[in-house]
Amino acid sequence: MTRIFCHFFLFLVGSLYAQHQDKVDFTEAQVLVEPLPSTKSVKGTVTYQFTVLVSVDSVFLDAHQMQFHQVLLNDKKIKFRATEEKLVVPHKFKKGRTYQLTTTYSAQPKQTLYFMGWDDDIKDNEQIWTQGQGKYTRHWLPSFDEMQEKVIFDLSILAPKGYEVIANGKLLSQKDSLHKSLWKFDMQNPMSSYLLAFAVGKYKKQKLTSNKGVAIENFYLPKDSARVEPTYRYTREIFNFLEEEIGVDYPWQNYKQIPVRDFLYAGMENTGTTIFSDGYVIDSTAFVDKNYVNVNAHELAHQWFGNLVTEKDGNHHWLHEGFATFYAYLAEREIFGDDYFYWKLWETAQELQRISDNDQGEALTDPRASSLTFYEKGAWALVILRERLGKEFFKKGVANYLEKYAFKNVTVDDFLKELENAGQTVLSDFKNTWLNNTAFLGEEARTLLIAKCPSLKLFYSEEIKRAYLDSIFEGEHPHQLKIALLEKFKSQLSSEELLELTKTTDVLTRQKGIQLLEEVPPNMESAFASYIEDDSYITKELALYKLWSQFPENRKKYLEATKDIVGLPNKNVRLLWLTLAIVTPDFEPENTPKFIVELEDFTSQAHTWETRLGAFQYFSEIGFTEKSLEHLIMATEHHSWQFKKYARNLIEQLLKEDTLEKRISGIFEKLNSGELRYMKSKLDTK
Ligand SMILES: [Zn+2]
Incomplete structure (x- = not known):
């Protein structure tokens, strides 16, 4: 998984608490599921084959709040017990025998399976998709929380006709009936249940x-x-x-x-x-x-790292996230070059060092470590390990590890052993200093960066002084160095100097210059105005805002020049533009109501939560309308925790203003039960 933001939420790996049935081995599954958009529910049938390794009195499947309509053992009806979280099948299962367990079920998943766009009248925006890791596949399929239970899952999905269905494996067939289509997929190798997925939507594809x-x-x-x-x-x-x-x-x-x-x-x-x-x-x-x-x-x-070889449990999570982060950096290095790679590592080293210095460092073998530790410290550990072993031995060890444990589960020691064998060396020191250690070894990291990357060496060299900036900015140096130098010397640079330095650089360095700029010098207004044309939506947004704030007499001109720009997928430029247009009295006053309606619409469920969040931020600046307030309350029950948290915090702030309590009460009749419950609890505790 990749996280979106750089704050580190605690990601508890499911298997910390999952029970492993080590006396039976589930091998294959035939799954048929039908997601039902009208009721946001799912029904299905799954047949598991399993072998009994040690005679046992019962087997179970993880299944969250499911209704079981039928359970068959070897095609015969059998008694079963359904709890909140499990389907338990009692039976004298005999060692060495194989069985077939079939269940037909239905469920209304509150998480893991998501239906988007089925309630509105926007054409072709309907989607259904799943998210298993951290959310548990047992919400839509009786399966296994335990990652060690690897099964060959063949999925069939029955979906509304006219939509594309994508799922794990190779598409074998697609058959249409009157209103539905049946999509059959084939898998050849086993995987853990958290990696099961399907998606439905009006998609096309590039091959x-x-x-x-x-x-x-x-x-x-x-x-x-x-x-x-x-x-x-x-x-x-x-x-x-x-x-x-x-x-x-x-x-x-x-x-x-x-x-x-x-x-x-x-x-x-x-x-x-x-x-x-x-x-x-x-x-x-x-x-x-x-x-x-x-x-x-x-x-x-x-x-490869997670899906082909999978951690035994959360103690070995480095083997997933550290490796995915590390290999992604190597791939980016191939595309964007060495400077990109080393400066990225430099950035993460700064953050890791800061945390380590505050005694908040974490060991990579701690299953409760933050994402920052698993991802970034994890990648650093591999950079160091590859350096110590040499590229060839490292590569050989990794390949041996993947081949030896393919489709199986692994521990950190399994990995280290393969690398020790490949490099004919002992890695206990590496394990102690980089994996078990809560501190970050910043000195070793810095030494490596300086040795490998000339621009970082230059950055750290004694002779870099304010006076040399001009020549560096004119020279062929990577933008990462220039950006780091702007940050380093920002307090010594006037607005004129910042603009002069970055005028002819690349777009990212210039963006940094604009960010740091406190004021556009009046004599540089027209030069600065050209940054609206820069090839970056963040630069366009920054430039528009600075021009609008500082040159009131030219607001109309700048709004006119940017009226057709939408911006990033979160509509950053358009949201700013609408807000500025609304609060500029002499800019198309006849259209102000139209602009308000458009900005309100961006807070609605028709838009992604990133866009809605931006629109809410602007409404909290210029004052909420009834509509945007209603949309904000609805957002308090959104499935994305970041967005939900944002909406809830904002509501709490707003409730401190007395007039808002009244306005919010007026919206109650439009809310669903969850939103209502949340709002009432907030008003009660006020
Ligand atoms: Zn990941």
């Missing part, structure tokens, strides 16, 4: 083939056809690079990537079927601000 012949399908909605190239840019390069670099063939039959609405994370590496946030579906201008390259490489790397 690619890797150097080694793997079919890659990149999905998109027809309205985004012009965004396919920038969104999926470098996909083939990443795929070919990782196959080569990892040294083991891609382990699954095909690879699909599907962007979905209001996803919970940046991306999720379901087996062969990465689902990611449509916030990465971008045009060419947005590429420099926010692109899918890192997430693309990260989720693909998981297809």
Whole structure:
């Protein structure tokens, strides 16, 4: 998985509490599920084959609040017990025998399976998608929380006709009936239940083939056809690079990537079927601000690290996230160059060092460690390990590890042992200093960066003084160095100097200059105004805001010049523009009501939560309208925890103003039961 924000939420790995049935081995499953959009529920039938290793009195499946209509053991009805979280089948299961367990069930999942866009009248925005990791597949399929239970799952999905269905494995057939389509998929190898996935939507696809012949399908909605190239840019390069670099063939039959609405994370590496946030579906201008390259490489790397070899439990989570992060950085290095790679590592080292210095460092072997530890410290540990062993031994050890434990579960020691064998060395010191240690070894990290990266060496060298900035900014140095220097010397630079320095640099360095700028010098207004044309939506947004704030007499001109720009997928430029247009009395006053309606609409469920969040921020600046307030209350029950938390915090602030309590009470009749319950509890505790 990749996280979206840089704050570290505690991600407890499911298997910490999952029970492992080590006396039986589930091997295959035939699954038929039908998601039902009208009731946001699911019904299905699953048949499991399993072998009994040690005679046992019962077996169970993890199943959250499901109704079981029938349970068959070897095609015969059998008594069963359904609890809140399990289906238990008591029976004298005999050692050495194989059984077949079939159950027909229905459920109304509150998480893991999401229905988007089925309640509105917007055409073709309907989607259904799943998120298993951290959310538990047992909400839509009786399955296994325990990651060690690997099964060959063959999925069949019955979906409304006219939609594309994507699921793990290879599509075998698609058959239409009057209103529905049945999509059958085939898997050849086993996987853990948390990696099961399917997605439904009005998708089209771009087809690619890797150097080694793997079919890659990149999905998109027809309205985004012009965004396919920038969104999926470098996909083939990443795929070919990782196959080569990892040294083991891609382990699954095909690879699909599907962007979905209001996803919970940046991306999720379901087996062969990465689902990611449509916030990465971008045009060419947005590429420099926010692109899918890192997430693309990260989720693909998981297809080996996590999916092919899977941690035994949360104590070995480094083997997933540290590796996916590390290999994604290597892939980006291949595309964007060495400076990109080392400066990225430099950035994460700063953060890790700060936390370590505050005694908040965490060991990579701590199952409760933060994402920052698992991802970034995890990647650093591999950078160091590869350096110590040498590239060739490292690669050989990794390949041996993947081959030896393919389709199995692993521990950190399993991995280290393969590397020790490959390098003919002992790694106990590495284990103590980089894996078991809560501190971050900043000195070792810094030494490596300085030795490997000339621009970082220059950054740390004694002779870099304010006086040398001009020559560095004119020279052929990477933008990362220039940006770091602007940050370092910002207090010594006047607005004029900042603008002069960054005038002719690349767009990212200039963006940093504009960010740091306190004031646009009046004599530089027209030069600054040209930044509205820069190839970055973040720059456009910054430039528009600064121009509007500082030059009131020219507000109309700048609003006129930017009226057709929408911006990033979160509509950053348009939201700012509407807000400024609304609060500029002499700009098209006859259209102000129209602008308010448009900004209100951006707070509604018709838009992604990232867009809605931005619109709410502007309404909290200019004052909420009834409509935007109603939408804010609805957001308090959203499935994305970041967005829900934001909405709830904002409501709490607003309730401190007395007039708002009255207005909010007036909205109650439009709320559903969950929203109402939440709001009443807030008003009661006031
Ligand atoms: Zn990940």
